[in-house]
Amino acid sequence: MHYVKTEFNRGSSRGGLGSDPLGRLGKPICGPQLGVNTLIIIVAMYFTFFLNSAFFAEVIAKSGADGAARALLVISTGAILTALNVLILGLLCVRWTVKPVLALLLVVSATAAYYSDNYSVYFDASMVRNVLKTDGAEAGELLTWGFFLAVLIKGVVPAIAVCMVRLQRSSNVTRAILARVLLLGMAVVVIVGAAIASFDDLSSLIRNHKQVRYLANPGNYIASIAKVVREDTRAERGPIQVVGPDAMMTPHPPGAKPHFLVIVVGETVRAQNWGLNGYGRQTTPQLAALDVVNFSDVTACGSNTEVSVPCMFSAYGRRDYDRDKIKGSESLLHVLERAGVRTLWRDNQTGCKGVCSDLAFESYRVPVKDVLCDDQACRDEIMLQGLHDSIEDNPGDVVVVLHQLGNHGPSYFKRYPEDLTKFTPDCRNADLGKCTRGEIVNAYDNAVLATDDFLAKTIRMLEQDKSHDTGLIYVSDHGESLGEANVYLHGLPYAIAPDTQIKVPMVMWMSDGMKSSNNLDLQCVRDRSKQPSSHDNLFHSVLGLMQVRTTVLDESLNLFSGCTSNAGHSL
Template sequence: MSTAVPVARTSRLSWRQLRSWRPQISTEILILLSSAFFALVCNGLFWRSAMATNPGNVLLAVSLFALLLSVHALLLGLLVWRWNAKVLLTVLFVTTAFATHYMNSYNVYLDADMLRNVLATDHKESRELMTPALILPLLGYALLPTLLLWRVRLRKRSWGKTLLWRVLLLAGVMLIGGGGAMASFQDLSALMRNHREVRYLATPVNYLIALKQNLATASPIKRQPKLPLGTDAKATPRAAGSKPRLLVLVVGETVRAQNWGLNGYARQTTPELAQTGAINFPDMHACGTSTEVSLPCMFSPFGRRNYDEKQIRGNQSLLHVLEHAGIATLWRDNQSGCKGVCEGLQTQHLDDATTPGLCADGRCMDEILIDDLAAQVRAKPGDRVVVLHQLGNHGPSYFQRYPAQFRQFVPTCDTADLGQCSREQIVNSYDNSIRYTDHFLSRTIAALRGIEDYDTAMIYLSDHGESLGEKGLYLHGMPYAIAPEEQTRVPMLMWFSPGFAADRGIDLACLRERAAQRADHDNLFPSVLGLMQVKTAVYDRAQDVFAGCSS
């Protein structure tokens, strides 16, 4: 009994001491501690990728730590002050926890394009990514450092002393960074020269710089109305009594060429399309690795060859040129919007529809896009171009992209947390969603056959591909310069009704030969103009896949 009392008192005293623990430190020390935490704890993928280029090089590791510490300390030294330190660092801890989790889980590189994808993600996509796997990262990377942060008292100083200490901090970390760079200059320069992409893995500086770039381009002051494009466009006059033409452009989502049955994939993921006589393009390449990049690019005359994001986003799109020519357009969307491509034009958002059998739990199957299609086409006279923007294969919830009857390849990955599934399960779910896209496209062709008062045609083209575990990569959005072909090679096919092919004078045998050659997103803009016989100065015959195969 006599020994229990001191132990109990000691425990009570320790608990009291813990509760009263409120160390006082300067804001500069807090910045250094936070920078060290980010550099050592939150950059696992950076360390794995950087050190894989030179395993066991201790000096390189020390140099990289010095650089990471100094870069983050410089950035925080400009942003963090006593009056905003706790709130701002709390936001950074939480945001970095999310970034670290998704980067580690999917080998994501956070550049400006990837962050734009994140910022453009709608609440439905965000909800799918909120899985139980987030709990531990949020506890370790966010909750624990935030609790410690709010226990700390920050030392008060006069403005004069504050500025002096801040200058000393910035100068000191610059010396640390410079010393670290010089200590292993040869290895560091080789790393930056041969593996420049690793800079997109340094968290949180990667997303902070990317955020600055996105805010600069999205600024209301800098953002101007889209510049007119192809205002000289004119449609070639048609013979009297000709049927109007209807072209349906289906923009696929996250379908890669490697798993496309018509391209010779080991599995027949496109059995219904194989029966339609559609013309398949097996060597098609995307303009980007994300919807945010590819969609504006593929509807632009500027394209990937002379890629200029400012020019692409600042000018009107293919749809505007068609409108200038008197061809009415319609964008039907089952995804997250047209990314500016259909700005100011007729648009229908169908992802929130409640059609029984097609929609449930706030999502719709892609067949919603052809529901009531004929009536929508006939709402305006003359030639029409209708774009159907699919939900398609958008990951990681592949299992939610197809109805139960298309669960052909098993076992499947029935969760958005891909880390809980084997690669076989992930691929099976992905292939099932392609199988449903095959059905959707076949149903679209059947619907077009039924619109007999129009000559009809369909072009299907996916926006980008997807990584399914190759080289440890998942999903998409890699910087284009280092993106694997799983993210840049996509399927494309075309179908024409007999009336459309005859009226337009398309030599289908010639087109099948052309389809065997390399093609890319840059071909879409001029090919649609050529197919719809629109004359304009922005038309490039050299990029038109129909040139030489039509009258």
């Protein structure tokens, strides 16, 4: 690139410091010369025609229109999307910010387009929150060569082209302001006119398929980021709401052992591939050989970790879902601690999402020198190391949460050792587009085998505990799409999330001592396991099993309620 030297001239409106606050010594001479508004229109059209293929595919699929009506709808939505992009860019960009803002949005939008096109990702507030909370190791698995090539071609190259443009200077500030107001006004006129032109089909689409807007790039992630900032700022106000201030543990009889309950929070395991649920493959052979209770119809609170984990440990759950209320209130662990039950959260994921705030927490996310770890992550079994040592000094009841890395994708092949590679050929690439669907399912099922192995080892450890009455509850946080309807991974908005993303496995195991101390009729629990249940049951069932009395306990949501030996099989 060649540069020509310019002189500083304080008295001139062309080339002086007064008109160029960056104080640039030169400007590119090889790029075209455009006005700021013209550049905004060109980039807005580029967003519409090159970075919104997933949006238009969904509009066509969901509209119900055909023939000329469908063509008119596509043209109308294209015009509306372009005009909306002009509005967004027109409000964000002025002469001195237009190039960096447009360059940044081009790269980010190309990134969003890649995941929407290849994995059907909808960038609502929940997904944006997931992205912002993703750690380096997790993000690294999503950065494939296919991703870099797509972002380079669709994002970086256009961003460079924008930076090479020579911007025309306006000698009249008032005229420049009026031109911008006219541009924004024309965008509004186009939106209204295009909406009227295809009103019936467009209103039906918006009314029946509201989630389509989360595919409209870049407005989807810009609006969602603003919503996340607003919600998180609001949630930080005021003290955390106390839950169950009257929580009290029922005293154990003299000579009785304290309780030791392990809650395993699974990651990305879906009910459809769970062997105990009747899946065509036996992906849970070790659990099948143990005396466990399998709940076959369980619904998750969310389609991603950021929603599901706080929700399942909350007293409020999904019934009247209120994220601010959940995030602003104490969790199950806080209620247990208040009642005298010691808690510990061991994490092989991206944290406890506020559930264990100010409570005991241990992270295994950073790899250490161990046969269970590679240079990016450790297998979940590492969380069992030294577990008994960590609770030996506690004479009372203990609840430990083990938060798995589990089946976290897309690198399913990294979640299991070679001796659990039962289903082959398995996908050995983080870019799922490089594998057949059969290979992806094979890798995923092998990772389920690893969860089965982890749970079996945990149960065998608890069986050998002579100082406690022990129990285990396993439930996955959400499911996963494996190519059904060309959808992969998870995180679709809950209203449109398929069962593959919100139906999850749940398993319980209890020692003879735990069953006896609770007067528990296990056959009654097995009968209950055939009925629908959800994440909402976890909070109340754990309180019931740990014999914690509190007015916040809802017996209708306690899966053990009515299953004591003197209550027969009544629920």
